[in-house]
Amino acid sequence: MSMERRDLFKLAGVAAAVAVVPAVVTTEAKAAAKTSGKSVVIIGGGWGGLTMAKEIKKQDKSVEVTVIEKKDIFMSCPVSNLYLGGLESMTLAQLTHDFYAPAQAHGYNFHQGEVTAIDRKAKTVTTTTGTVSYDILALSPGIAYDYEKQFPTWDAAKINAVAHACPAALMPGSEHLALKRQLDNMDDGNVIIVPPASGKFRCPPAPYERTAMVANYMKQEGIKGKVIVLDTRPGKFAKAKAFKEAWKDEFADIVDYRGESTVTDVDTAKSTITYKDAEGKSHTEAYQVCSLMPINKCSPITTMAGIKTNGAGFAAMEGYTFRSASDKNVYVIGDAVGHAIPPSGQTAIWGAKRAAGQVVAQLNGKKNDPVAGLPEKAANVCYSMVNGAPEEAIMVTHEFHADPSGKLKGKGAVPKPKDGNGKFRSQGVGKALHEWYNGSIREMFS
Numbered sequence: 001m002s003m004e005r006r007d008l009f010k011l012a013g014v015a016a017a018v019a020v021v022p023a024v025v026t027t028e029a030k031a032a033a034k035t036s037g038k039s040v041v042i043i044g045g046g047w048g049g050l051t052m053a054k055e056i057k058k059q060d061k062s063v064e065v066t067v068i069e070k071k072d073i074f075m076s077c078p079v080s081n082l083y084l085g086g087l088e089s090m091t092l093a094q095l096t097h098d099f100y101a102p103a104q105a106h107g108y109n110f111h112q113g114e115v116t117a118i119d120r121k122a123k124t125v126t127t128t129t130g131t132v133s134y135d136i137l138a139l140s141p142g143i144a145y146d147y148e149k150q151f152p153t154w155d156a157a158k159i160n161a162v163a164h165a166c167p168a169a170l171m172p173g174s175e176h177l178a179l180k181r182q183l184d185n186m187d188d189g190n191v192i193i194v195p196p197a198s199g200k201f202r203c204p205p206a207p208y209e210r211t212a213m214v215a216n217y218m219k220q221e222g223i224k225g226k227v228i229v230l231d232t233r234p235g236k237f238a239k240a241k242a243f244k245e246a247w248k249d250e251f252a253d254i255v256d257y258r259g260e261s262t263v264t265d266v267d268t269a270k271s272t273i274t275y276k277d278a279e280g281k282s283h284t285e286a287y288q289v290c291s292l293m294p295i296n297k298c299s300p301i302t303t304m305a306g307i308k309t310n311g312a313g314f315a316a317m318e319g320y321t322f323r324s325a326s327d328k329n330v331y332v333i334g335d336a337v338g339h340a341i342p343p344s345g346q347t348a349i350w351g352a353k354r355a356a357g358q359v360v361a362q363l364n365g366k367k368n369d370p371v372a373g374l375p376e377k378a379a380n381v382c383y384s385m386v387n388g389a390p391e392e393a394i395m396v397t398h399e400f401h402a403d404p405s406g407k408l409k410g411k412g413a414v415p416k417p418k419d420g421n422g423k424f425r426s427q428g429v430g431k432a433l434h435e436w437y438n439g440s441i442r443e444m445f446s
C-alpha cells in the first residue's frame with residue numbers, strides 16, 4: 001500500500017511540473033499565422049504521434065512540427081497489465097511521462113487541446129485551445145469504444161454505468177487506475193474478463209495477458225476465486241497455445257476460460273454479468289471485479305477529417321504508404337491505419353518512422369519508395385507477461401510485407417525461447433519485455 005501511495009505522489013509531482021512549463025505550448029496567435037510551407041501537424045501524442053514528431057525533426061530540422069494532444073500526461077497501455085497484476089517491477093511512475101521533455105529536446109511544438117474540427121480545404125485543425133494551420137496533417141488518434149454496436153439496447157446512462165463499473169482499460173488513464181483500485185480492494189470472489197467480442201481491436205493479446213496477471217495477483221495475495229474469461233472466440237486468439245500453456249501450468253485452479261460466450265447484460269447494482277453459452281443457454285455470474293472490453297472502432301478523428309475509411313473508421317491507405325487514400329497531404333499511423341498489420345505500440349513506432357520518411361521526402365520534393373526494406377522481419381515484436389513469480393513472458397513476432405492485394409500485411413509466429421525448456425514462456429523473454437518497454441520509452445521521450 002505504501003508503495004502505491006509513493007507512486008501517486010510521484011505522479012502528482014510530474015503533473016505539477018507539467019503545469020509550470022508553458023514554453024512549448026503553441027499559442028493561438030502563432031497558430032493563426034501562415035504556415036512555413038513545411039508545417040506538419042500530428043494529431044495524437046501517443047506511440048505513433050510522438051515517434052513521428054521526433055523522427056521528422058531528426059531527418060529534417062527545418063520542418064516545423066506540432067503535436068496536438070488532449071491529455072496533459074502520457075500513460076502507457078503496454079505493460080500496464082503488469083501494474084494491474086501487482087508486479088513490483090512495474091510501478092505507476094514507470095508508466096507515466098510528461099509531454100514537454102521530448103518536445104523541448106527535439107524542438108517540436110506541443111499543443112495541448114482536444115481536436116474538435118478538421119478543415120482539409122483551409123488546412124486547419126480546430127482544438128478546444130485554438131486553431132492550428134498545416135501543410136501536412138498526420139493522424140495518430142488511436143481507438144474508441146463501440147458499446148453502441150455491441151449492446152444496441154443500452155442507453156447512454158447504462159453505457160456510462162458499465163464503463164465505470166467494469167473498466168475496459170484499453171485506453172490509458174483513469175480506467176487503469178480504477179481497475180487497479182478495484183483489484184486492491186477486492187474480497188474473495190471472481191474477476192470476470194470480457195475480451196472485445198469481434199473485429200479488429202487494440203493489442204489482441206492484451207485481454208489474455210490481463211487474465212494471467214490478475215490470476216498471478218490473486219495467487220500472490222491468497223484471494224480465493226477465479227478469473228473467468230467470457231470470450232466469443234472458440235479458444236482461438238492471439239498466442240492462444242502459449243497463453244493456455246501458462247494458465248494450465250501456473251494458474252490451473254484460477255483461470256476459467258469459457259469460449260463461445262456472448263455477454264448480453266451487466267447489472268452494475270448487483271455486480272452480475274449475464275451471458276449466453278455456445279448452445280444459447282443463459283447464465284448469470286457474480287463478480288467482485290469485471291473488465292469488459294467492448295468492440296473497438298477507430299477514433300472519430302478519421303471521420304472528422306472526412307477521409308475514406310472502412311465501416312469501423314480505420315483509414316483507407318494509399319498503396320503501401322502511410323498516406324490516406326483520399327488526400328496527398330494527410331497521413332495516418334498507429335492503430336488508425338487500414339493496413340493488415342497488427343495494432344500495437346511497436347507497429348505504431350515502425351509505421352511512424354516510415355511515415356516520417358515519406359513526409360520529409362514529400363516536403364523536399366524527393367521520391368520515397370514505400371516498399372524499401374520490405375519484407376521486414378520482426379517489424380512487430382509483442383511480449384506478454386504470463387507469470388509473476390518468477391517473471392516469465394511469451395512473445396509473437398511479425399514480418400511485414402507488401403502484399404499483392406496492395407496492402408501492407410503482417411505474418412506472425414510465436415517462437416519457443418531457448419531458455420524455455422520446451423515451453424513458450426521463459427524468464428529470458430520476461431527480461432526482454434522490460435528491455436523492449438524501456439527502449440520504446442527512450443524512443444519516444446529521450
Ligand SMILES: Cc1cc2nc3c(=O)[nH]c(=O)nc-3n(C[C@H](O)[C@H](O)[C@H](O)COP(=O)(O)OP(=O)(O)OC[C@H]3O[C@@H](n4cnc5c(N)ncnc54)[C@H](O)[C@@H]3O)c2cc1C
Pocket residue numbers: 043044045046047048049068069070071077078079080081113114115116140141142143169170171202203206299301333334335336343344345346347348381382383384
Ligand atoms: C492493456 C494493453 C497492453 C498493450 N500491450 C502492448 C505491448 O505489449 N506491445 C505493444 O506493442 N503494444 C501494446 N499495446 C497496444 C498499444 O498501446 C497501441 O497499439 C498503441 O498505443 C497505438 O498507438 P497510437 O499512436 O495509434 O494510439 P495511442 O497511443 O492511443 O495515441 C493516441 C493519442 O491520441 C489522442 N487523441 C485522441 N483523440 C484526440 C483528440 N480529439 N484531440 C487530441 N488528442 C486526441 C489520445 O489522447 C492519445 O494520447 C497494448 C495496449 C493495451 C490496451
